[in-house]
Amino acid sequence: MEDVISPFETALLTLDRLKANEILEETSGTWSPMEQVKHVVVPTLERIGSGWETGRIALTQVYMAGRICEELVEKILPREAPDRKRQPEMAITVLQDYHLLGKRIVLSALRASGYELKDYGRMDANELVQQTLVDQIEILFISALMLPSALKVASVKKQLDQSKSPVRIVVGGAPFRLDETLWKEVGADAMGWDPSDAVSLIGKFTGVSS
């Protein structure tokens, strides 16, 4: 697998869309689109995510790699394709602040991994709670760049608990990376250190691997 993943990673990090597309297409004779996602795209994004965590790869590379993967996967596995993973019901949002990059990166990683989820954009705590309940969301990804926004997760959690929602809350963003206890403090169920954690956390919550 390394002889596919390694050049695929290099193509993504050097923004060589053509090369990345070529590598993925070469596997189409062997694998179905969902298998291509599982064996090539997901492990590559995991490697890129780990690389960012260790300082080997920069955030702009993570973003562009995720975007390219999202485009490539959409070609082989369009949004309406029945093989797309629509369960569990998931949504992603930026809470309160206007810094959307983190959400965008995780959304790309999840869509590139074959998942479909709702993009709530930016929401305040009350509207997020209402929408989560209406849509019967099971896993809610919340991104926050500012500490006050991160602390508002506690209010979201409290209101959802009061409504007896079974939703699992996964948080991510700079404040959570700088204070490793913050996600527990605000009542989240998990924290993503890097974008690829979102995929593994879905597996953890559902008991189904990606």
Next chain:
Amino acid sequence: MNHDKVSSMDRVLTTLSHKEPDRVPLFLLPTLHGAKELGLSIKDYFKKAENVAKGQLQMREKYGHDCLSGFFYGPIEVEAFGAEVIYCDDGPPNSGTPLIRDPEKILTLTPPHIEHSKCLLKVLHAISIMKETIKDEAPIIGVAMSPFSLPVMQLGFDRYIEVMYERPDLFSRLMEMNQGFCISWSNAQLKAGATAICYFDPVSSSGMIPPEMYLKTGFQMAQKTLSQIQGPTATHFASERCLPIIKDVARTGTAIVGVSAFEDLAKIKTACKENKLTVLGNLNGIEMRRWTPDETERIVKKAIAQAGPGGGFILSDNHGEIPWQVPDEVLMAISEAVHLWGRYPLDWV
């Protein structure tokens, strides 16, 4: 709270020469706490230059730290461009929806005139009030967003990354415009009485862009911009990593680098010393909310042990702004720990 005979200015200048002053300087940078100090909401605090100047002067008196800050809030420069600023009760004013929705608009965007920008004039007025009061006793730090990092608020970070990588024409135009504005804004603050400019450049950090990309972009911009700023500068990476690019940061001409809590302070100090840069950092402002006095003392003592010997170190937080949620008791504990453990020579290290 000032027990010291040496002025803050002399202390800082000595440490910048990589010599040991009387004690490790402390730049506490409590930009929001002035509102608490004066019993004002954050929004009301920032309405008037007099409030910010008074807040800074009172907090320096209270905590015995070594600078005054002319910084109001991060989006003040895009506010001058016409962007919205969102206020909240428990945090810094934040940029709202990005000013530029369609990147093509970069071609027609023009920078604000400082003399016609109410928000920028407030900053200059605050700096001049502080200068009139403090004279040369302590440095006054002005802040300017780097031309390379300002687009995060002008465009949104995702759109900016796409422009950076995919539209060299728009990127080039944006940099040219932002550079001119940054130089004018920095020099206006120096003219108003700022001692130095903190060049805020998180996008240049190695956590944000690869070092090879930095050399083609942020580094070039910093070299050209800092050479036209008529005073000393510090470069701050706002909690983001910079160790891989320290040698290049030194080549921009900056004197001080604001470093991340994610990085090993001892390694940072070694690299900075080799490159004649002074280290500013790296206390974790997010964790700081929950530090006990004993923990605070231990953490400050460790930072001093790692970076204090030989001078070239100013203790500060790693972001350039203390969160609203950090209790006054922790700020006082930081100050007390510096006064207790920061006296040179550091025989206990």
